Amino acid sequence: MHWDIKTDRPIYTQLIEQIQLKICSGVYPPGSRLPSVRDLAREASVNPNTMQRALAELEEAGLLYTHRTSGRFVTEDTDMIKHVKNSLAEKHVQEFLKKMIELGFDSSEIMSIISEMMKREGDET
Amino acid sequence: MHWDIKTDRPIYTQLIEQIQLKICSGVYPPGSRLPSVRDLAREASVNPNTMQRALAELEEAGLLYTHRTSGRFVTEDTDMIKHVKNSLAEKHVQEFLKKMIELGFDSSEIMSIISEMMKREGDET
DNA sequence: ATCATTGTATTAGGTGCTTAATACAATGAT
């Protein structure tokens, strides 16, 4: 699995986001067991304490649960996962629109820029 | 002027982004004089050192220049400003599309979500 | 000439994040 950690924000927040993403996109399916804290930390090249912190917050949010000594598991509440996925999508759209409007682009300009850049994205195959 | 500083990222990077935005959107027009470091720091409720750091980086990037004791000014190079504006827009679109695709949305879904949320944005007048 | 204002530099201290090195209790496998 790929972990993309940058230096411009706290690592533990990036871990939260990326684990959340793996859950929402099905890389970690509902009910499945996650690798151990130590293994995940090794994968992501971070300290186990940092990974533990991210996992603890995801557990508090309800996306994960723990069986004390057998490991951590993804929630089986698929409705919750869908809800998180939609919330993230909405957040991304809102933040994106805010930035573009602040820059001075109007709705039609935004739409055309996006569709233009989508074409270019599709080229890479 | 509004300054929106959060705690999840270094303050000086947020200052850079927001000053850059004010330049690109015309709040600080080409050739105009900026408030003094101390005044800007007071406006944004940050330490003068932190504001100074942000301004120094924008100066290194060429968006600002300094007359040693009379103040800082926005570049008169309007082409450069346009270029920065377009680069920012491209970056925002790419980051946005990346996030949405990672979440599992395809092109047509993305377009419809955006146009749907644009309607709702337009309501607030 | 004097003085307030400009950008700039320096020092010290505090805070949050990260890492490293341990340690411990609980459990599943042998």
Added chain:
DNA sequence: ATCATTGTATTAAGCACCTAATACAATGAT
């Protein structure tokens, strides 16, 4: 019963960022 593995907790150190408190040289206004 023993042992490796699980999550969890603790302590110490280092680092980047931020603030506070100064200080100084250069310039424009008076």
